[in-house]
Amino acid sequence: MSKLDWVVAQALGGQAIDDELYRLRAEHEKRLRTEQDVLKALCAEADDLRTKLSSSPNVPTATLDIDGLLSVAKASLVDKKEALFRAEQALAAYRLRHGLTREPEV
Numbered sequence: 001m002s003k004l005d006w007v008v009a010q011a012l013g014g015q016a017i018d019d020e021l022y023r024l025r026a027e028h029e030k031r032l033r034t035e036q037d038v039l040k041a042l043c044a045e046a047d048d049l050r051t052k053l054s055s056s057p058n059v060p061t062a063t064l065d066i067d068g069l070l071s072v073a074k075a076s077l078v079d080k081k082e083a084l085f086r087a088e089q090a091l092a093a094y095r096l097r098h099g100l101t102r103e104p105e106v
Contacts, residue, residue, distance in 0.1 A: 003024055
């Protein structure tokens with residue numbers, strides 16, 4: 001039985017649940033603060049790496065444009081997906097036109 005289920009069972013039984021709710025909320029807030037601290041540390045590390053990369057003369061500027069690379073990759077994947085769909089349609093039409101009912105043997 002989870003803690004929340006236990007609190008609900010207490011509430012249905014008419015018992016006071018204020019202390020348990022406060023304790024659960026404190027646990028949740030503590031976990032949230034810990035996760036926020038980890039996130040802040042990771043963001044600071046990412047900022048440091050970004051600063052080092054942008055000041056390094058050996059890193060080409062094209063590699064720093066990650067958003068551009070991601071948009072190109074997304075467009076390329078969409079094009080490949082559409083090409084695959086068209087090829088599957090052409091194969092299905094060819095099989096229908098020539099009366100091929102079974103899959104090819106590999």
